[in-house]
Amino acid sequence: MREYSGSVFLADCPARLAIEIIADKWAVVVLFALSREPCRHGELVDLIGGISRKVLTQTLRRLQGYGLVDRHAEAGKVEYVLTDLGRTLVKPIAVLTEWAHEHGATVVEFQESTTDRVHPASPSRPATAV
Template sequence: MSATTSTVPAWAARVDPCDAACPSREMLDLIGDRWSLLVLLVVGRGVRRNGELKRHIGGISQKMLTQTLRALEANGLVTRHDFATVPPHVEYALTPLGMTLGDALGPLFHWIETYHGAVVQARGDYAVRQAEAA
């Protein structure tokens, strides 16, 4: 087995997400669940109502959408505007803080677009190696 060396990125020298006391860990927990990034992505495209979010995010239950929106609101990433009408009319939008996170996620989504095929290929190669070893 060969080892590769690489230059440590500047951010990695400042934070240690593996340390339970590192503040970065709390932030990763906030956005690292199954739904938060998807909700932020959709709300980042414009103000959305609850039903619109549910339609755009395949597979999310109403309960999980509500919990995710509440967590994002509690952490200052989205705002909830209740128009106090009948029927209920509530809209969600990114806060300025949420917009900064959206800007930071751009490179991640660029990486996904660029390397998705390579990841799928690696997964297939791994499955072949596992099958041959069995």
């Protein structure tokens, strides 16, 4: 595995851009959906549970701005397709998806086991005396 210097902590580090892209759950889901085949906007809405048309439009525009997705209009139909650069993210996204399948249940179990622990005070949860 490649070793990285502390530059990932610098504001202008290219690795931070990659992290910014994949940290957006909708971006990752849209990229993965488009890895299967080009899709129309409505097809993506139907395929991706829970995404609104507005959020999908914003996500597609952002991905276009990164050069990861192209918008193709032919005969009155618009399709979205991954660019060559966008396809380079399919494998890392697949690895993260595989990790989630393997370890997701463990994360959920941990979250459920900690619900009874004392949490820091927040505006909606007053502090409790110990």
